[in-house]
Amino acid sequence: MSSSDKGSRRHDSRESRDSYHMHNSEGRFNKESKYDDPPHSRLFIVCGKSITEEDFREHFSKYGTIEEIWVVKDRVTEEPKGVTYIKFSKTSEAALAMEEMNGRCIGNHPRPLKVLIAHSREQGSRREINEEERLLRLFVVVPKTLNESDLREHFSQFGDIDYVSIVRERGTRESKGFGYVKYHRMSHTAKAFENCDRSFKPVFADPKPQKDSKMDVFRGNNDMREMRNDGFGVDSGGLNPDGVTRLTVIASPSVNQDQLWRLFDLIPGLDYCDLRKDRKSGQTRGVANVVYNNIQSATYARDKLHGFEYPPGQRLIVKLDGHSHHDMPQCSGAPSLALVSANAGGGARPPPNNIQQDLATQLAETIAQATSLIQAAGLSQQGGSSGAMIGSPSSGGVGETYNPSYCSVKLPPPQPLAPVDSQVVERLFIVCHPSPPPLYALKDVFGRFGNLIDIYMLNGKTFGYAKYASKESADKAIMVLHGQEVLGARMKVMEADPHDKNDSGRKRLRMDDQN
DNA sequence: CGACGGGACGC
DNA sequence: CGACGGGACGC
Numbered sequence: 001m002s003s004s005d006k007g008s009r010r011h012d013s014r015e016s017r018d019s020y021h022m023h024n025s026e027g028r029f030n031k032e033s034k035y036d037d038p039p040h041s042r043l044f045i046v047c048g049k050s051i052t053e054e055d056f057r058e059h060f061s062k063y064g065t066i067e068e069i070w071v072v073k074d075r076v077t078e079e080p081k082g083v084t085y086i087k088f089s090k091t092s093e094a095a096l097a098m099e100e101m102n103g104r105c106i107g108n109h110p111r112p113l114k115v116l117i118a119h120s121r122e123q124g125s126r127r128e129i130n131e132e133e134r135l136l137r138l139f140v141v142v143p144k145t146l147n148e149s150d151l152r153e154h155f156s157q158f159g160d161i162d163y164v165s166i167v168r169e170r171g172t173r174e175s176k177g178f179g180y181v182k183y184h185r186m187s188h189t190a191k192a193f194e195n196c197d198r199s200f201k202p203v204f205a206d207p208k209p210q211k212d213s214k215m216d217v218f219r220g221n222n223d224m225r226e227m228r229n230d231g232f233g234v235d236s237g238g239l240n241p242d243g244v245t246r247l248t249v250i251a252s253p254s255v256n257q258d259q260l261w262r263l264f265d266l267i268p269g270l271d272y273c274d275l276r277k278d279r280k281s282g283q284t285r286g287v288a289n290v291v292y293n294n295i296q297s298a299t300y301a302r303d304k305l306h307g308f309e310y311p312p313g314q315r316l317i318v319k320l321d322g323h324s325h326h327d328m329p330q331c332s333g334a335p336s337l338a339l340v341s342a343n344a345g346g347g348a349r350p351p352p353n354n355i356q357q358d359l360a361t362q363l364a365e366t367i368a369q370a371t372s373l374i375q376a377a378g379l380s381q382q383g384g385s386s387g388a389m390i391g392s393p394s395s396g397g398v399g400e401t402y403n404p405s406y407c408s409v410k411l412p413p414p415q416p417l418a419p420v421d422s423q424v425v426e427r428l429f430i431v432c433h434p435s436p437p438p439l440y441a442l443k444d445v446f447g448r449f450g451n452l453i454d455i456y457m458l459n460g461k462t463f464g465y466a467k468y469a470s471k472e473s474a475d476k477a478i479m480v481l482h483g484q485e486v487l488g489a490r491m492k493v494m495e496a497d498p499h500d501k502n503d504s505g506r507k508r509l510r511m512d513d514q515n
Numbered sequence: 516c517g518a519c520g521g522g523a524c525g526c
Numbered sequence: 527c528g529a530c531g532g533g534a535c536g537c
Contacts, residue, residue, distance in 0.1 A: 035530085046528045070531065083528060114528075125529040141522060167524055178522050201522090208524060431517055456520055463517055492517085499519060 035087070036120055039204060040135060040190070041094045043086040044118035048111035049079070059106045060086055064093025085118060092190035095135075099187055117186070130207035136189050137182040139205040140196075142166060144175040155181045155196060159188020180205055240299040246321040247298055249305075251286040252314035253277055262416060263310065264290050269297035290318075407445055408485040415450040418469040422453050426474035428466040429496035430455075436462060437487035445486050449473040465496055 036042055045056075053069045060066060068087040073080050088094040094117060102115040117135060119125070128134070142151060151164045166179035181202075183189045193202045251260060257275040264270050272291040277284055292298040298320060306318035402410040428446075436442070436457045446455050446466045451473040457464030468474035474495075482493040 044529065072530065075531085081528085083530085085530070116528090119529070121530060123529090139523065165524075167522090170525070176522070176524090177520090178524085180524070206523065427519095429518065454520095458519065461517080461519095463519085465519065497518065 036118070038091050038194075040117045040186075041088045041091045042118040043084075043088070043094050043098060044116045045084040045086065046114040046116075047082055047084060048109045049082045051080075051084070051106065051109050053084075055107050055109070056084060056086060059101065060097050063088070063097035063100065065089040090190075090194065092187055092194055095185075095187040095190040099185060128207070133182070134204060134207050135186045136162070136184065137180055137205040138189060138193060138196075138200075138202045139178065140181055140200040140202050141178050142175065142200065144177050146175070148179075151179060151181065154200075155192055158192035158195065159183050159185060240295050240302075240320060242322060243295045244320045244322050245292045245295055245298040247290040247292075247302060248319050248321055249286075249288040249290055250317040251275075251288065252311065253284045253286050254314070255286055255310065257288075258414065260286070260288055260290075263305070264301055267292070267297050267301045267304070269293045406441070406487060409480060411445060411480075412448045414444065415447055415452075417447055418451045418453045420453065422451075422469035424453060424467045424469065425451075426468045426471050427496040427499070428468070428474055428477060429463065429492075429494050430457075430466060431463045431492040432457070432486075432489040433462065433491075435489060436464065437489045441487050442466075445481065446477055449477040449480070 043060075051071075053071050056069050056071070057066065060069075065088060066086060067089055068085070070085045070087075071080055072083040072085070086094075086097070088097065098115045098117060101113055103112050105112050119128070140151070146166070148164050148166055151166060152161060155161060155164060160183060162182040162184050164179065164181045167176045168174060169176060181189075181192065183192070189204070193204065196202055247264075249260065249264075255275075257273070260275050261270075261273040264273050269292045270290070271293050273288060274290075275286050275288040278287040290298075290301070292301065302318045302320050305316055308316050310316050430442070430446075439455070439457060442457070442464075443452070443455050446452050449468075451468050451470035453467040453469050455464065455466040466474075466477070468477070478493050478495070481491060484491060
């Protein structure tokens, strides 16, 4: 019975995985979690080849509930490879077993065991920087009123703390509402992970140095869809033949020039972005020429944006001009692109690293905003009688078209959002009846007065807040939008009362310890 | 009528 | 050094 009760280990997932944030496209992760649920509960053991499953069971079952022991054997010869996986039901059990058994010998087998927490199947044997710290440190959400001593006080019951930290605003030292707790031993971290007050929402912290923020924007943000590379050509791994700075982009016709310009302008060095509608084989689509003033930016744009769904379901095709064809305005085969080999000169200036985080943030915002426009256009046309599909040529000027089924009042064209770290000059209180429209629509509508920093609705409530970096923009939004409708929801829009930052939002901790 | 989210690290 | 199989819901 090497694989005991698999069925029962599908225990219920953590309490606060809010389904709100987890609709579709999680398929890939389920596969992994099947082997690593709860996280880091599987051991990877390097050992003498003669050790049997029963040897392992005898020496490891004292640390907890073993769900499976798998002694890896060669597929053809069936000879043991000296590697075993042991799946525990809890992270802390695996951690304790590792701490106790690593380096020990069992039975009369001479070779000491090497006992590690297994990597994900995806990661395999790849080395990871900061490996130890990853399993010793928790990321926790904390009430803003909580200080480091409070945090330490709660978490010290689970073991010896290396440090606790709360991340604070640089200037004001105000808590940002999250922090880290680090222990010296993984079993302590795991105990805290399992037993701390659930309002901390603990997770094992990511290692701090992120090698590449590249795709971060596409993960964890629900407005995004995952960027894939299948379908169109091969991933050329960042190569850029002949110093090409010009790209050809094929986009859904629902994307307009302004949206496309904003998207590609997030990468520094954009010289030119020209979109035209193109009819090929009965289909309309947008074809754009995009030129950067340096090779690195062009390559970077191709790597980032090729295959990206913008809007969701509409994949961009981004090619470096001249990559596969040269100087041919038309090519045989389907996508006959304007492939004008060009080199707009310019210095070899790579996108600086420090902009990458901003890039990620802005990219997410810009895409969300553009997506809202496109989806709104789509919804409005569904509502109408024309039967036209999203992206019919008539929707080219989405920005300025008065569209009563989207919003009951004529709106200014879309504006970029203000930087996330802008100073909040005015906050609006928004109430929607009977229920709030999708956030992307609100974001678009309230964004059109410029200088919108952020807008959110409270979960399950009919009200929310919009933060502006400019009083003029905020006041205009009130004047134009109060009493109007967005996608059938009537809105009240008024200045928000100042947020009382004191105890009102304080969360209670149940300081009960459960082991 | 209605009133306050999520969260990823400054040295 | 040392990284991934076999079997397969349960009404």
